[in-house]
Amino acid sequence: MRISAYWRKAFRDLWENKSRTLLVILALAVGVVSVGIAAVTYSILIREMDKNYLSTNPASATLWVESLDDDLVQTVADLPQIADAEARSEIVGRFQIAPGEWRELWLFVIADFETLQIDTFTFEEGVWPPTTGEILLERTSIEEAKAEIGDPVVIKIPDMEAQSLTFTGTVHARGLPPASIENRIYGYITSETLTLLGDDPTLEQLKFTVAEQETNKAYIRETAYELKTWLEENGHAVSRIDIPEPGKHPLADLMAIFMGMLGAFGVLALIMSSILVTNMLSALLAQHIRQIGIMKAIGGSLWQIAGIYLIMILVLGLIALLIGLPISLILGRTLADYQAVNMLNFDIQDNGANGWAYALIVAMGLLIPLLAGAYPIYKGSRKTVLEALTDYGVGQGKFGTGRLDVWLSKMTGLTRSFLLSLRNVFRRRGRMTLTLLTLMVGGANFATAINVASSLDATVASKFDAIPYDIDIAFSRSYPQDEIEQIVSQVDGVKRVETWGGALSNIALPDGTLGDQLRLTAPPANSELMPQITIQEGRWLRPDDQNAIVINDTLLKKLDLNAAVGDEIALDIDGVITTWQLVGISQEYLASTAYVPLNAFEHLMGQEGQAANILVQTDASTDKVVKNLEIQLNRAGFDIYTLWKTDDTRLVFEEHMLMITAILLAMAALFVLVGGLGLASTMGLNVLERTRELGILRAFGATTQHILQIITLEGAFIGGLSWIFAILLSIPFTWGLTQIFDKAFDMPVKLTISAGGWLLWLLAVGIISILASIVPAWNAARRPVDEILAYE
Secondary structure (H helix, E strand, O other): OOHHHHHHHHHHHHHHOHHHHHHHHHHHHHHHHHHHHHHHHHHHHHHHHHHHHHHOOOOOEEEEEOOOOHHHHHHHHOOOOEEEEEEEEEEEEEEEEEOOEEEEEEEEEEOOHHHOOOOOOEEEEEOOOOOOOEEEEEHHHHHHHOOOOOOEEEEEOOOOOOEEEEEEEEEEOOOOOOHHHHOOEEEEEEHHHHHHOOOOOOOOEEEEEEOOOOOOHHHHHHHHHHHHHHHHHOOOOEEEEEOOOOOOOOOHHHHHHHHHHHHHHHHHHHHHHHHHHHHHHHHHHHHOHHHHHHHHHOOOOHHHHHHHHHHHHHHHHHHHHHHHHHHHHHHHHHHHHHHHHHHHOOOOOOOOOOHHHHHHHHHHHHHHHHHHHHHHHHHHHOOOHHHHHOOOOHHHHOOOOOHHHHHHHOOOOOOHHHHHHHHHHOOOHHHHHHHHHHHHHHHHHHHHHHHHHHHHHHHHHHHHHOOOOOEEEEEEEEEEHHHHHHHHHOOOOEEEEEEEEEEEEEEEOOOOOEEEEEEEEEOOOOOOOOOOOEEEEEOOOOOOOOOEEEEEHHHHHHOOOOOOOOOEEEEEEOOEEEEEEEEEEEEOOOOOEEEOOHHHHHHHHOOOOEEEEEEEEEOOOHHHHHHHHHHHHHHOOOOEEEEEEHHHHHHHHHHHHHHHHHHHHHHHHHHHHHHHHHHHHHHHHHHHHOHHHHHHHHHOOOOHHHHHHHHHHHHHHHHHHHHHHHHHHHHHHHHHHHHHHHHHHOOOOOOOOOHHHHHHHHHHHHHHHHHHHHHHHHHHHHOOHHHHHOOO
16 A cells, blocks of 8 residues: 555544544544643743742842841842842831731832832833832732822821821832732832831841852851851841742742642543543444455455554544644643733733644644554454455344343333333443543533632632631730720620730740741630631640640741741741740641630730730621721720721632632533543433434334434443442542542641532533434435445
């Protein structure tokens, strides 16, 4: 055979089976799109995330230094191991968005806006640089601030009176998460404006970058501690050192895990699509078995014959790639842009996918279908001339001899249409198995996506439904408990109020510096507003405990505390080094606080009868109660440091989960589409192979309604059977995915099985079965009997 003959036969066979070929191409295109979206998104997002983050020249380390001035900063910058050095301050304050309504404000104090070198941000709109009395907002903060450029805005920092500043412009800080997701506002001012707000203009943070080995964390740490020693020798105490992961976006690992999950779903969808190739080739080879015998009889070799069908797969794969690749690029770029802007706060400058992404899509789009078709091609091509020429088609005389066939043939009490449909289902068991597998995996992933979405919702709900208070207020300093409770309890809508102790602390490191921050919460022993907490190891606090502490397991990992129950943890609280014994490790996900006994905390801090935190339970509109509390507490002279509504905190977590659940549901829709195409292909093949049989039924008086009923019942039975297996398979799938969330995000997800998801998939598979069966059934039913009986 010449090469041209291969191609002619391959194209002719595909053209003669146009509807079947189209279904396979569509399914493969969906699979290519599934893989392509993940590859393109990952390729663009990871590259641009690193590029945008590094363009800010992130600090190698930050030191908290006393008596920091311009001369000292310049001296540090001139050291040979230092590339750049800058002084800054960060203050947590409050931003008034409406009378009686405030948002948490992260206020960045910049020494010189014109010479930014480290952790840079770019000017976007308005007036640059800000002068005394002016504030710039990060661009994602505008919606949260409910302000427009030129508006006066009210700012308050701890222990100071609220002041009015002018909002003069916006900046883009690529190193910060979007303000809308964090439910806070980012602002930038000069040190002179900080003086206007009532605070000391002296900056406290010394940020620097190293001159070499920028990505070597060990070298950066060594340099930071050498600098600490030098500063202290020159009379400048260093209280804290912070060293981030060098050259790496803080959310890089999280995004890599998320994109890995998306890619795994994509590959699975492509494998499901390739099962259609197996089905199509098996049916085509069964039809062509005598042709194969003739080709072998005139000298065709196994590899020559196999080559024809391999060409067919390559043609199908190439057409699917031509369809799927452009769609992958469009959707991948759209998803990357969405995540960049809405989740990571940067703009994509170059939306071109990397070369490896194209190579991966092409390789997967061609290789997986080839692997799927290899076995049926090998099996069909290796038949001897005698086997091929004596083949008589469907069943080859074997159907009806197995135990299942005999059992089906003895079934009675059902309609003839149903019995015939049931027996036809098991006629081609290999094909039925592959079709069931496709629908089963598709359905399992559909149900899993809904289960995981329900599990995430249930996890967040269980966390916040168990919180018995509605408002959490922290003051900038302690006030008499009796006064607080008297004023708050008189506010309309307040059902219960409790005064708690609390403070921000830092891990006290052995070298005398401070590590990460840890919020301490000291609930009263008889608290009625304390959420129920599960203790994983050890025990909960007792009224007579002294210097006892309970920390959740996620915080221990985050703070890099390798501590067990019974170990001691040193904490710095307002400059006082304290030692606490770890008596319990809790399992409290979505929490960022540690618990200590109130009596011991008050005694240690000299705050007996004083409180810096209150929790409020309401029986009216929380927003209305918050406004009234703001008014009454301000009138009484209480300085509010932060105020969080439980509903707002809940919204932050729900926003973080929204993207994950949306992507899971989108992938579930692709699985539904692939499963539907698979069933449509199978039903088309089944009807095609039984063309003459259906003609005989018509000749014996079967009506169009009977033919439609037989074929649609067959599709419905396959769909119903796949639904059962899909539901069973979705349970371990859901468990496995929740474990990934547990390990990847330190978030033990509450396993939730959604009965609604099962019913939705039952409805979906029912519709798929009807649609997949009705077209081939109608085509078979409306053809004339003489034409059907003459079919070869």
